Amino acid sequence: MSIRHSLLAMLQDRPRYGYQLKNEFEDRTGASWPLNIGQVYTTLDRLERDGLVRKEGADGEGHVVYRITAEGRTEVSGWFTSPVSRAVPSRNELAIKLALGLTVPGVDVGAIIQAQRGVSIKALQDYTRARRETAAQARPADTARLLVLDSLIFQTEAEVRWLDLCEARLMQLANPPR
Incomplete structure (x- = not known):
């Protein structure tokens, strides 16, 4: 930012x-x-x-x-x-934590995923509630806030989906195909 x-x-x-x-x-x-x-x-x-x-x-x-x-x-x-550059993605602390957790002995990556999912779902609920309350006021000045809330909702939804994928990959690691 x-x-x-x-x-x-x-x-x-x-x-x-x-x-x-x-x-x-x-x-x-x-x-x-x-x-x-x-x-x-x-x-x-x-x-x-x-x-x-x-x-x-x-x-x-x-x-x-x-x-x-x-x-x-x-x-x-x-x-x-100017468009926002996507050439160098911003650092994602959660992605770094999970990547490193997979390579450090004794780290329960599944527990990290579960804990983050809970926090992310709570944030998603909070953003959605704030968006609903802001939209109900229907003031033109709230459009900027709605755009930000929509962005946060979409990012958080994507994070929850990504956590689901991470969990599925962990299960594949634990149960490799024969």
């Missing part, structure tokens, strides 16, 4: 300070990916260093306000118009 580009995108409509950006990011994405405020300010410092934002000064309460620059607008425009 590109925090850098997300902050630039939110700065396009008006200047903001870090805590506003953090809260707005979480609101716009349905609080699916909480941001650490330290990460927000570190990213803003890098964006300023790279000439993509500039400090506007402080608001009446002493918060440092940031404004996007023309270079920042060009950067975020390029981000929006």
Whole structure:
């Protein structure tokens, strides 16, 4: 996830300070990916260093306000118009855990699968409930949250199916064909 580009995108409509950006990011994405405020300010410092934002000064309460620059607008425009690369897949901690678990003696990979399935099904239920509640409100502003929830639902459904496949492969290992 590109925090850098997300902050630039939110700065396009008006200047903001870090805590506003953090809260707005979480609101716009349905609080699916909480941001650490330290990460927000570190990213803003890098964006300023790279000439993509500039400090506007402080608001009446002493918060440092940031404004996007023309270079920042060009950067975020390029981000929006470029597809997300699939060339280097992001690391999947669960896949790594299962792959390594199969190669380390004494690890009960079946128990890992079962534990993860329980967590994944619970998450799927939570996402589905949140989606249903959000959709029931039928506010145009909730469309962004619905998109994020749909993505999380599809990813979690895929994970549960993949866990089923992993379990089937474990059973094949335990009972090889004669």
